[in-house]
Amino acid sequence: MIPVADFDASSVVSDNSQGLQVSLQPGLESAVITLTGHDRPGVTAAFFRVLSAHNVQLLDVEQSQFRGHLSLAAFVGLDPAREERLREGLVDTLRGHGQRVSLEMYSQEQHSSPRSTHVAVVMGDPVTAADVSAIGQTLANYGANIDRIRGIADYPVTGLEIMITIANYEPGGGHSLRKALAEMTHELGVDIAIERAGLLRRSKRLVMFDCDSTLITGEVIEMLAAHAGKEAEVAEVTERAMRGEIDFEESLRERVATLKGLDASVIDAVADDLELTPGARTTIRTLKKMGYRTAVVSGGFIQVLQDLAEDLELDYVRANTLEIVDGKLTGRVIGEVVDRARKASLLREFAEDSGLQMYQTVAVGDGANDIDMLSAAGLGIAFNAKPALREVADTSVNYPFLDEVLHILGIPREEIDESDLEHGTFRRVPLEFVGADYSAE
Template structure:
């Protein structure tokens, strides 16, 4: 038990010597409170092993002392309870309140602290940004480097929570940047992008608040994003031209050659193949780890889901039906007399077309582009990711990483969910409800 005057809260992840992080981030919500005459404000905290009945006993003692409750927060971490209340109490009752709480809650294994406040203001942080950290593993050294970088740019860490323990460790930091205006976090974003390359964990930063959760449509690239391979290369393997086509694909994904030119060059080698190879390739498609979980979770949340591919509609139709996607667009292979002609027909789904289709899907869903998410890996996804409200580069080429809002560099598509603020607990809870929960052993 302790009874002392107001204490100063210190966030250990931010250097105590960096005063900028303390003074340049005033984005807090001042809760105006009033107390009847004769009451003084105090903060009461209870910490200990969680047990049934602790909260009930806590408020029972407060009620017995006619305490006015102004604000409450309770959290549970690995079986440890932390319960705090901002209250109004008679100055002559503080000692008996402290003794009453301590005596009652001692049997529950709890430690009680009462701190008198010198102000009636109750403040809660209104964080400007969310920073998501994903890695396997995430170490204390990683968090230290991230915390110091935030402090160096005048950003204060308001809260931290774990959001994933599988297939990677994930943490979400709510932070307040020094300049809360739009664009005020650009320098910090660049610094974190540099840091992620240095320390080998994924770090994404996004504006916090309702806008983060206002998105309702997600559009995926297909090859090497939603699925593990490249469909054109799988088709080319049947013609014995896989290596030749793979080289052209790599140049296109790096942005070295025009995508439409590269597509026509690659499709030309398929001339004469029996159309049955399309079905063979469709059967061989392998979803990226976490893809089915990601799609299912977003659909449960009411998201419209889409895929836009520089591949071929004849190969993807079955996949789109299996995943119950709302929209699918891809190129169309020309077939004559049961053979591939080596040509595509209709408009080519290139870099510009992908962005156009995203806008089409959004309009059809009654959404603005700021309410969309786009995920891709190559240079031909640049326009689509740039147009989306949130653009995520998935194991992407440097040209795309440079323009993306966030980057994932682990081979699990469900990392996308964590970047969007969805925790593994929420994903698993939904899976348990319908029997779809399955954790595949990682090697």
Template sequence: MSSVDQPNSSRHLTVSLAPGLSPGVVTVTGPDAPGVSADFFRILADHGVQLLDVEQANFRGTLNLAAYIGVVAGSTEAMRQALTDELSGREMTVTLDVDDELEGSRARSTHAVIVLGNPVTAEHISAIGQTLVDHGANIDRIRGIADYPVTGLELKVTAADPTPGGSAALRQALATVSHATGVDIAIQRAGLTRRAPRLICFDVDSTLIQQEVIEMLAAHAGREAEVAEVTERAMRGELDFSESLHERVKALQGLDASVIDDVSRMIQLTPGARTTIRTLKRLGFRTGAVSGGFVQVLEPLARELGLDFYRANTLEIEDGKLTGRVIGQVIDRDVKAESLKEFAWSNGIALHQTVAVGDGANDIAMLSVAGLGIAFNAKPALREVADATVNHPFLDEVLFMLGIDREEIDAADLEDGSYRRVPLER
């Protein structure tokens, strides 16, 4: 699928043809079978072909093998006939185009566009393709990156303006498409920098876990509804977080400290959380969490997941009872951002190599200073500043946003025995 052709030789690989050769493109398409590729290259070798670029793909049993070649002009018909004679019996179609005006090797894509949804339809991709056309961008390649728990596609794109910041209007237009269609769309610069992140920091409540811990604690005091209302206003950015925290914690005064253990046992991780942390650690990421919740709940969770660092508020306990106060520094939005910087500095990691994931206004500063800020089922205030948004309840999507595909994840899980797929509710 190509949205618009805008050749630019400066964006192409420059490989010199050997003297006496003309450029050409040869493709074979048909049912995949052992030996097709070997026969293809054997015949090309028999005709003295120079290989400049090759791409092979197997899509659900159909093989597509293409090569950009240098070939002696007088031998092209003989080579075409040899390929046809060898492969037509396998129901393979052969095409060969030779032209001195043929463009060089494939374009170096400037950006990657990730599309995630359940489902993803042709209408969604059509809308995205038209948006790219409208902004002078070209789709170079498309590949599938996920079939669980959502469908994921990666579009390699060449933007009209590949300079830093040059795709801002395209980014905003894709965000509009995402909002209108319900699929998650993220655009990132392509190249080695996309694989640069080395540290990731998660918010906890409603991000790494499904619940809001303070509301679970307040339920033991019979004040869950009023605390939930204050939490919601704080997450929307309508209340100062520090003030709202003190107000909500007052509702816990007099509770037996054992309720903390009760709540900890009730914590439910967000679907995909274990897979996400496990995969990131395999890739050498430093992983952590910074929370406006409470360290007494976060600490055992961090140990269970193997997080490298964590920070949260501390509930004051006297004589086995909660006092209704927190002690020490309140973990508000500014402290969250400073914590991310501190975690990065202590691990010798530059800020542009960091990722932050959160859901509320309290995460705005943290996502803003991170190299990549991902809003996870977030409030509007956070979505406005995030680099990418996830609107499905699966933390695995963070991996796909980072260019890690499902096949890689599953292969590693199968190898160490941790592979499992939980049936999805429809």
């Protein structure tokens, strides 16, 4: 949640802050032409052939195809004396292609489409019309307009990306809307992430994950404690620390003390039992294909995580170090403890090493000891998190799929799947097997 005033896109928008700045050729007036119908080869060519015959100037064009249905719109400059002949030409030509056409002159009082100020991603299983209706009404209540909606995911959850314009937006604004949408997540049972649109969103290049209950499904220290018969005792201290009720370093040393005397071989046993969070492999693999740097920073132990980090080919890994003497755990950690403050400083260190600014970073975590790193990151994502972390995070994920992080970043499922098919890594596991096999994704 780094201040972004220095990078606000509004500072480089032309005087026409309502939208696209255009320059009509002499004698032309602006108009909007729309075409709809079933998609088929040759439609677009025929459309522009008619425009060409009437010396139409193109100012803006948008075409989309949705499940076989074509939508094409053009913002143009045309000679008003040719309006009727152009309209007739379009209707006559495109009727044969099964298309409907409309032409509307664009008065000086009208404005072109605004540039979206924000983007919201809605994810759930399911996402219903009632959900979108409630979200749309909340946006309207705060003076925000929906510009475009597109599907961004169909697995493991349904995802929609909604481009939004907040009226009279100023840098640092939108907090009340963000809070209102966050309050809707539990009421609706969907995840809602909202952030600034534009280059800032696309500039992210480093994603850092907490480990326990984020990148992996369990808590490493509890798994170690199970070998010492201290699992319940350690779990209780862990829960208090995650809620922010006690200092993390104090709780860590208290829990590690219960491991004194354990044979060091338990480290390998626990490492073999680690289970990745559903979607973790897909998420890391996709980020790396796109040139992101990836990191894991853990309040757990480097001896347990090192092999996993190498398997995932993470760029950075930091965790605590268990002291081992004569093949036995001493019940102590050595070196600087990876606590709440240290996680944030490591994020800054990794960003600097990668040649990045902090607004280009993303942090994902679940507990109170992740508060500082999520607050320091350009985008902080609370993953199935405790209330203390959700209160400071930019957005929250409440489904057990780590690849929701990809969709929050604007990466569509279709592109993820296409890449995996190309590289032979595509695999969709039935969601009823999430607890067993999906973590391999």
